[in-house]
Amino acid sequence: MIPWLDSTDAFPPLALALGEPNGLLCAGGDLSPQRIVQAYRNGIFPWYSPGEPILWWSPDPRMVLVPAELKLSRSLRRTLRAGRYQIRLDSSFPTVIRACARTRRKGQAGTWISTAMQAAYCTLHELGFAHSVETWLDDKLVGGLYGLAIGKMFYGESMFSHVTDASKIALAHLACFLETQGFGLIDCQMTTSHLASLGAREIPRSEFIARLYELTTIPPVSDRWAIDGAIRNWS
Secondary structure, eight states: OOOEEOTTOOOOOGGGSOTTTTTEEEEEOOOOHHHHHHHHHTTOEEOOOTTSOOEEEOOSSEEEEOGGGOOOOHHHHHHHHHTOSEEEESSSHHHHHHHHHHOOOTTOSSOSOOHHHHHHHHHHHHTTOEEEEEEEETTEEEEEEEEEEETTEEEEEEEEESSTTHHHHHHHHHHHHHHHTTOOEEEEESOOHHHHHTTOEEEOHHHHHHHHHHHTTSOOSOSSOOOOSOOSOOO
16 A cells, blocks of 8 residues: 555655555645645656546656766767757747647557646746757747756656657757756656667666755756757767
């Protein structure tokens, strides 16, 4: 059995998280901005399917990506150098999260990005915590990703592509932006072979939490992010 949270209950210690399924810590609570930010500050995130209660997770080990360690294939570097795509930050957050919710994924019958989750993260965007990185082609949004930033820590949530490599292009620009701004880690949450191919790796939860506490105490970049044009020579 896992603990059930009322609206005022604190999260239980991470040591109580289950080994199977990996990281399931507790259920209940709410999706208020205060609750979600508190969760991320402590290495916890919400993830649940429609019809389920809110489930809170903290897996061990944790998949992370150091911004400077992102691996780019030769073909992706060529695409980045070609400069056909425009990158925007925080220009269309609600559209990005809706596109992520509508993207069909192998092995998933539906989406965990419910209307309640979308509303919660749009509120976090308005408060300056949630951000989107968007890939545009001919003034059309063709890919992107979103996540949360607290201090110098970025928590990746989801991505989508309507054309080949559009989400990878967004990730490449995100990693570059975070590196220039002194961010230490991108939290990838769950382990996948796709993330590993891009340079992400597993670390023990204890190490993740130690880095987390260090990075989230550093003042943030700003409430809203913005860049103009390319931010790296993709050699």
